[in-house]
Amino acid sequence: MIYHASTIAIVVFAAFVGLVLALSFWLASRAKSASGYFAAHGQVGWFVNGIAFAGDYLSAASFLGICGMIAFFGYDGFLYSIGYLAGWIVALFVIAEPIKKLGKYTLADALNAKFNSRGIKLIAAVATLVISLFYLVPQMVGAGALVKPLLGLPHWAGVMMVGSTVTVIVATGGMVSTTWVQFVKGTLLVIVCAFVVALLLQRGFSLPASPIESTEVQTISKGPTGTIVNGEPLSSENQLDSQLRNKHGLGFGSVAVLPNGSTSTGPLGPLAYIKTFSESTITTWRKGSDPSGATTFTPVQRTGSDLLLPGSSSTFKSVRSDGFFAKLDFLSLMLALFLGTASLPHILIRYYTVKDAASARKSTVVGIAAIGVFYILTLYLGIGAMTSGALDPTDSNMSAPLLARTFGNGIFAVISAVAFTTVLGTVSGLILAGAGAVAHDLMKDYWGMDLSDRQQVRAARFAAIGLGITAIVLGIFFEKMNVTFLVGWAFNVAASANLPALVMLLFWKRTTKAGVISAIAVGLVSSLAWILASADTLEKVFGYSVTDAASSALVPFSQPAIVTVPLGFVILILVSLFTSKAQSCPR
Amino acid sequence: MVASHLPTRRRWLAPILFWIYTVSYAAFVVAAAFFTFQNGEPVGGLAQPAFFGLSVGIVGGFGLIFGAFLLAMIYALLGPRDQGDPPRAKK
Numbered sequence: 001m002i003y004h005a006s007t008i009a010i011v012v013f014a015a016f017v018g019l020v021l022a023l024s025f026w027l028a029s030r031a032k033s034a035s036g037y038f039a040a041h042g043q044v045g046w047f048v049n050g051i052a053f054a055g056d057y058l059s060a061a062s063f064l065g066i067c068g069m070i071a072f073f074g075y076d077g078f079l080y081s082i083g084y085l086a087g088w089i090v091a092l093f094v095i096a097e098p099i100k101k102l103g104k105y106t107l108a109d110a111l112n113a114k115f116n117s118r119g120i121k122l123i124a125a126v127a128t129l130v131i132s133l134f135y136l137v138p139q140m141v142g143a144g145a146l147v148k149p150l151l152g153l154p155h156w157a158g159v160m161m162v163g164s165t166v167t168v169i170v171a172t173g174g175m176v177s178t179t180w181v182q183f184v185k186g187t188l189l190v191i192v193c194a195f196v197v198a199l200l201l202q203r204g205f206s207l208p209a210s211p212i213e214s215t216e217v218q219t220i221s222k223g224p225t226g227t228i229v230n231g232e233p234l235s236s237e238n239q240l241d242s243q244l245r246n247k248h249g250l251g252f253g254s255v256a257v258l259p260n261g262s263t264s265t266g267p268l269g270p271l272a273y274i275k276t277f278s279e280s281t282i283t284t285w286r287k288g289s290d291p292s293g294a295t296t297f298t299p300v301q302r303t304g305s306d307l308l309l310p311g312s313s314s315t316f317k318s319v320r321s322d323g324f325f326a327k328l329d330f331l332s333l334m335l336a337l338f339l340g341t342a343s344l345p346h347i348l349i350r351y352y353t354v355k356d357a358a359s360a361r362k363s364t365v366v367g368i369a370a371i372g373v374f375y376i377l378t379l380y381l382g383i384g385a386m387t388s389g390a391l392d393p394t395d396s397n398m399s400a401p402l403l404a405r406t407f408g409n410g411i412f413a414v415i416s417a418v419a420f421t422t423v424l425g426t427v428s429g430l431i432l433a434g435a436g437a438v439a440h441d442l443m444k445d446y447w448g449m450d451l452s453d454r455q456q457v458r459a460a461r462f463a464a465i466g467l468g469i470t471a472i473v474l475g476i477f478f479e480k481m482n483v484t485f486l487v488g489w490a491f492n493v494a495a496s497a498n499l500p501a502l503v504m505l506l507f508w509k510r511t512t513k514a515g516v517i518s519a520i521a522v523g524l525v526s527s528l529a530w531i532l533a534s535a536d537t538l539e540k541v542f543g544y545s546v547t548d549a550a551s552s553a554l555v556p557f558s559q560p561a562i563v564t565v566p567l568g569f570v571i572l573i574l575v576s577l578f579t580s581k582a583q584s585c586p587r
Numbered sequence: 588m589v590a591s592h593l594p595t596r597r598r599w600l601a602p603i604l605f606w607i608y609t610v611s612y613a614a615f616v617v618a619a620a621f622f623t624f625q626n627g628e629p630v631g632g633l634a635q636p637a638f639f640g641l642s643v644g645i646v647g648g649f650g651l652i653f654g655a656f657l658l659a660m661i662y663a664l665l666g667p668r669d670q671g672d673p674p675r676a677k678k
Contacts, residue, residue, distance in 0.1 A: 075644060079619075082648050085655055086612050092659055093605035275640040309634055309644055310619055320624045327620045334616045338609075361666065365659040372652045379648075 009413035010151060016417040017165060020184070020424060024169045024177035037174035037457045038105035038436050039352040046359040048183050050366020053350055055182030057084075057341070057367070058189055058374055059135075059426035060142025060397075061487035063419055066375075068396030070382020071253065071403075072284075074307030076316040077382050080488075081375035083334050087341025087491075088371065092364045095342040097357040098506045105352060106433070107345045108441040111501055111520075115513040118446050123520045125441035127497040128345040130524060132434040133470065134493055135344070136427060138486035140475020143423045145397035146416055159475035162420070166427040167468030170435060171461040175353055178428040185425035188418045190370055193377045196415060199407050200384040201273055204265035205258060205280065208389065209249035212256065212283050212299050218243065220394070221294035228294070240297075240393065250389025256301050257281035270380070277383050278304040284386070285393050297393045307386075315488070315536075318557070325556040332562035333488055339565060340491025343498035346426075346433040431467045438463035489531055492561045496527035500568030508576075515576030523568035530560035597667045604658045611654060615647050 031037040044052070062084065069077030103110035108124035140159045147158030169177055220229050220240055227234035230243055241251030248254070258265060259279040268276055282304055285297040306312075311320035315333070318326035341347060351360045385391060385403035392398045401419060405412035439460035443449045451459060478486070500519045504511045531537055533554035538544040544552060615633075623632030623644075633644030 078648055082615070082651050085652050086608070089605060089608045089612075089655055089658065092662065093601040093608075271639055271641065274645055278640065278642065278645075305634075305642065306629070308642060309623065309629055311624065319619055320627045322624075322626065330620050331616060334612075338612060362663060365663045368659045369656050372656045375652055376649065 008409050009416060012410075012413040013151065013417045013420060016421055020181050020421060021165065021168060023180055023184070024173040027177040027180060028172040030176045031172075031174035032454065032457060034105065034440070034453045034456045036176060037460060038349070038432075038440065040175040040179050042353060042355050044179050044353040046354055046362040047366055048179065049350060049354050049359070049363035051186040051370055052179045052182040052353075053186075053347070053363060053367030054190070054370035054374065055184070055186030055422075055425040056347060056350060056429040057371055057426075058186065058422060059487065060139045060145075060419070060423045062374070062378070063189065063193075063422050064142045064145060064397040064400060065138065065487065066378045067381045067385060067400035067403075068398070069313060070379060071385035071391060071399035072396045073313035073316075074382075074386070075310050076313040078379050079310055079316060079334070080337065081378050083337025084341065085368070085372055085375050086338050088364065088368045090339060091342040091347070092361065092368065094506070095348070095502060096351060096360045096364045099348055099502070100351045100354070100357045100360040103348075103352055105349070105440050106436040107348050107498065108437065108445070110348070111498075111505060111516060112445075114505070115516070117513040117517070118448075119517045120513055120520075121441045121445045123517050123524075124498075125437040125446065127520050127524050128437040128441070129434050130528070131343075131345055131490060131494045131497065132430045132437075132467075133474065134490040135346070135487065136430050136467075136471040137474045137478050138490075139423050139427045139430070140471050141478055141486070142397055143420065143427075144475060144479060145395060146401065146419050146423070148398070155479050156476045159472050162423050162427060163468050163472035163475065166424055166431060166471075167465055169424065169428045170431045170464040170468075174457070174460070175349075175432060178425075178432050179350075179353060181421070181428055182425040185418070185421040186370055189422055190374050190377075192415055192418045193374060193381060196404055196407065196411065197377050197380040197384070199411070200380055200403075201270065202267045204268045204273070205255050205276060205387055206264035207256070207258060208254045210247065212244070212248055212254065214299055214301070216244070216247075216299055218285075218297045218393075219290065219294045220297075221292065244389075248389075251391065252285055252297070252389070252393045253386050253391035254283050254389045255280050255387050256283045273380065274308070274383070276304075277387070278308050280304045282307060282386060285391075287393065295394075328562055329557035329559050332557065332559035333492075335565065336488065336492040336495050336559060336561035339495035339499050339561065343494040343502065344490075345437070345494075345498070346429040349433055349436065350429075427471065431464050431471070434467045435460040435463040438466075488559070492531065492559055492564070493524065493527045495561050496523035496564035496568055498523070499565060500572050504569065504572050504576075508573075510576050510580050511572065512576040512579045514579040515572040518575040519568045519572035522571045523564055526567055527560045527564040530555050530564060531558070534558035534560075597665065600662060600666050604662055608655065608658055612651060615651060618643070618647075 035041050066077045066080050099110050102113040107128055108121050111124045112120040143162035144155035144158040147153045169181060218240055229238055229240050232238045244251050265276055281301050283299050284302050286300045288296045290296050310316050318329040354360050354363055381400055385399040388403045388406045390402040390406050401416045404415035439456050443459050444451050444456055497520050501516045535549040535553035536558035538552055539546060539549035618632040623634050635643045637643045637646035
């Protein structure tokens with residue numbers, strides 16, 4: 001699709017980025033000490049921290065990825081919403097208060113609080129860097145997806161813009177500016193999305209001007225002279241959805257049949273909206289290819305009730321299969337989402353920014369409220385996008401901004417700018433977690449470099465710049481991947497590497513430092529190896545066909561958590577038992 | 588003033604609330620995996636109607652999201668006191 005920039009979009013976007021950068025420079029003076037840079041002096045209020053949790057957590061995967069997945073596949077995206085929120089229960093009831101009491105600046109601080117081990121510092125820092133990089137990729141991909149319609153720029157330009165803006169935020173203001181950027185972002189995201197959902201409910205559903213026939217296949221291919229759409233060169237007048245718009249008044253994604261034979265519903269309440277959708281028939285588009293190699297999009301009518309069941313996407317198709325390993329794949333992903341949240345380094349370091357354990361608890365409750373509201377909204381945004389006639393079938397990540405555009409350029413500009421700050425907020429948290437791992441855990445504690453407070457901050461600033469550049473390169477490389485899918489992997493790795501060590505450290509007195517090191521190392525390596533050897537990776541990263549990927553995969557299903565999380569626990573227990581006499585956990 | 592012994596009170600609440608939610612989440616996931624489809628066709632589980640024309644999948648999903656907030660609020664209001672908490676008003 002060709003996207004043209006609108007002036008209002010550019011103005012709103014520039015205002016948002018300017019505000020965020022101004023905030024960072026203004027707050028930079030408060031982040032000159034290590035305590036200020038890494039933990040905002042532990043003086044962030046619990047309410048601000050709670051909303052900042054939402055700002056940190058509601059990433060491009062949540063906003064762009066989940067909305068896109070619901071818009072393309074229905075209920076499957078909502079399963080991510082459910083799993084992502086459920087993970088906060090583990091954070092609240094198991095991790096929040098102890099981690100606040102144990103740690104100082106980084107996750108490694110908490111894991112190492114009772115041992116003073118260089119080995120724990122090293123492996124925890126490596127795990128933090130790997131998980132943060134895994135999580136960074138989808139955020140950067142989301143950034144690239146956003147600037148295409150917003151500014152009419154190519155994907156790589158969006159990735160560069162986010163990477164450089166975030167690097168400035170983190171390098172200047174550390175946790176102080178990151179907290180406020182995340183607070184502003186979290187607030188705006190929930191409010192703006194609620195506003196769009198209110199508009200959606202007011203609009204209800206309506207049919208296109210004429211029915212879309214199953215023979216109206218749309219094609220796109222790369223030819224020697226450029227992109228060919230439906231047999232003609234791609235242009236502003238001949239885009240992928242141009243034929244549909246000219247004939248039916250709507251592009252991709254529309255309602256085919258409404259209940260009771262009506263052509264329009266008018267305004268609907270929140271429950272009636274879902275009920276009406278489930279009783280309707282929806283025109284979805286199946287991606288395929290024709291004999292010439294062109295990509296085809298074929299209209300397929302599906303009932304709303306079927307779309308509100310899991311299993312339409314490749315990630316969750318295993319739910320509809322009767323195979324044992326297919327079921328395990330689904331259970332494993334849902335387990336990873338449940339356990340991963342409380343294992344994400346960039347989330348855990350937010351607990352160091354409040355003054356005590358009580359504030360940690362209260363801020364988690366505020367975070368759950370804000371995040372829960374947002375995830376409810378994602379279902380409406382996804383269904384709205386699916387029936388808006390505005391989808392880009394080549395890019396699911398664009399669904400939410402394109403839905404906003406159906407309400408006018410002003411709303412589109414605001415929601416795209418908010419989505420952009422969404423990426424900024426999450427990426428700044430990730431880069432800060434990585435910078436802390438490099439400067440505080442590796443340079444100061446593991447390598448024993450004699451760094452003063454200010455030198456440590458300076459090292460973290462340089463680490464942030466390095467991580468920012470890395471994020472840019474990865475964001476460009478992984479352009480075509482659905483961001484939610486990638487985040488699912490990050491949750492698997494985080495849960496496998498960090499959760500066994502965190503939980504056993506808190507609840508099993510016989511945990512030893514060798515046990516902690518082994519659990520993190522085994523969890524990290526085994527989950528990464530499993531992902532690399534899986535059919536999903538072969539298909540979606542290395543471009544294998546579905547059948548080739550299935551036959552070449554070295555593991556029976558793609559999501560590792562159901563194997564690698566228990567493995568981490570077993571390794572920790574065994575190694576701790578073998579080493580308990582020599583190095584029991586000090587009390 | 589907050590008495591020093593208060594942090595140990597109601598420590599049982601967090602594990603209970605945690606397991607209530609974990610069992611609910613597990614039941615939902617198991618229902619999706621094993622009881623919703625047979626031979627690729629919806630037969631029950633999340634596909635069953637719940638109320639107001641909505642399926643168990645939708646009602647259960649909303650329930651897990653609202654339930655998380657409800658349990659978090661219960662914990663915030665009734666959970667153990669810590670040094671940083673303001674004292675509860677006496678009745």
